[in-house]
Amino acid sequence: METSTSSNPNERCTISKNSSWCSQFQNASNPWMARYVYALIFLAANLLAWAARDYGRGALREMERLEGCNGEKECLGGEGVLRVSLGCFVYFMIMFLSTAGTSKLNETRDSWHSGWWLVKLVLWAAMMIFPFLLPAPLIQIYGEIAHFGAGVFLLIQLISIISFITWLNDCCLSDKYAERCQIHVMLFATIAYVICLVGIILMYIWYAPQPSCLLNIFFITWSLVLLQLMTSVSLHPKVNGGILTPGLMGLYVVFLCWCAIRSEPAGDSCIRKEEPGNRTDWLSIISFIVAILAIVIATFSTGIDSNCFQFRKNDTPAEDDVPYGYGFFHFVFATGAMYFAMLLIGWNSHHVMRKWTIDVGWTSTWVRIVNEWLAVCVYLWMLVAPIIWKSRHADSTREIP
Structure with missing residues (x-):
């Protein structure tokens, strides 16, 4: 193996091409391993946003000197979350614009996606600092846009989950595994x-x-009705979708209903939570950590599932094809940055959140409920759409003389 005594790091990397350290940052690495590095970067952004919200006032006194902070109050709390979210969003949008359309391994954009980590870590650090230099009105505008971006993320996640459930059902009902x-x-x-x-x-x-908990009774009862509706449509002779997919979708619907009710603020006799205070028990801490990890895992798993959005499936990919859509992967993480911001501020930048809490407030409740209803509508449409298109195609062929 060649070695170099040059003091120039770039020259040392050029001469010692077989060095694993240099190739880690200069050459393309494994795109499968790159996913986990991006997930860790995303997790770090989540933790920074949480720290800015819950503990920033005591640890970031130096922000008083920043022009855009107006005495630090507009750089911490809910607005601090939006600033970290904006930095994370810009970072992954840069990655999206620079990797979208990558189709083959070992090309320049593949090398940029899977390598050059030192450069990208410096870029990420710069993007974390830059939003704290911006004035508050721009951050408020981003907060409004983030509502839409978070909704896009929920829609992408919903389609990904339903596609996985239908794929699993089709696999189990295929001639090979029936x-x-x-x-x-x-x-x-x-x-x-x-x-x-x-x-x-x-x-x-x-x-x-x-009996006075009418809203919760409605949410729970309607979830039961939706479960029955999905089962009935799936078992209809014309659909013949089986019993597995409505059962799995039922799990998702019940989970969303539970999350919606859990997001209701404390103080109501229908919600058995401890009264607001400064004390935080271990259960709240564990729930918060699990919620943060769930956000990262959901973003990660959705980002690598670009196939469910491809209209033309390629069953026999070439050996040099990329294993997943790089652009779609980074776009999901960009919208995920908006999503975790909405969860940490309760979908309202003016809503004061308690420490170690996430996704609490009436806005969060209704977002979850609407997401539940939308999930059922999308699932039912995926069941009945083939029948509708088939009947329309049959009618059009009859009209042809």
Whole structure:
């Protein structure tokens, strides 16, 4: 192996091309491993936003000197979250614009996506600092735009989840695995429905203990109705979608309903939460950590699922094709930056959040409920759309003489 005694780092990397350290930052690395590095960067941004909201006032006194902070009050709390979110959004949008359309390995854009980590880490650090130099009105405008971006992220995540469920069902019902997976399908579907019913019963007990809890009773009961509706449509002879997909979708619907009710602010007798105060118990801390990790995992898993948005599927990709869509991956992370900002501020930049809390407030509640209803509508449309298109195609062929 060649070695170099030159003091120039760039020359040293050029001469010692086989060096793993130089190739880590200069050459293209494994795109599968690159996903995890971006996920860690995204996690770091989440933690910075949380720190700016909960502990920034005591640790970032130097922000008083920044012109855009107006005595630090507009750089911390909810606005601090928006500033960190803006930096993360700009970073991943830069990555999106610079990698969109990459189709082959070992080309320049592939090398940029999978390597050059030192440069990209410096870029990320700069993007974390830059938003704190901006005036407050620009941050408020970004906060309004972030509502839309977070909604786009939820829609992408929803389509990805439904696509995975339908793919799993099609795989189990295919000629190759139909006989082998028949018992497994019935078992998983039964377990899913049992969990759904148990979850609905527990929500009635925990969140609708009194007849006066009309809103929670409506949310829970309507979720049960939607579960029955999805099952009925899927089992219809013309649809013949099986029992597995509505069971799995039922889990998702019940989970969204539970998240919506849990997002309701404390103080109502229907929501059994501790009264607001300065004390934070270990359960709140664990719930917050799990929620942050769930955001990162959801963004990560959605970002690599670009195939569900491709209208033309390529069943036999070439060996030098990229393993996933780089542009789509970074776009999901960019919208995910807006999404975690909305969760940390309760979808309202003027809403004061308690420490170690996330996604709390009536706005958060209704966002979850609308997401639940939208999920059911998208799922039902995916069931009945092939029948509608088939009938229209049959009618059009009859009209042709």
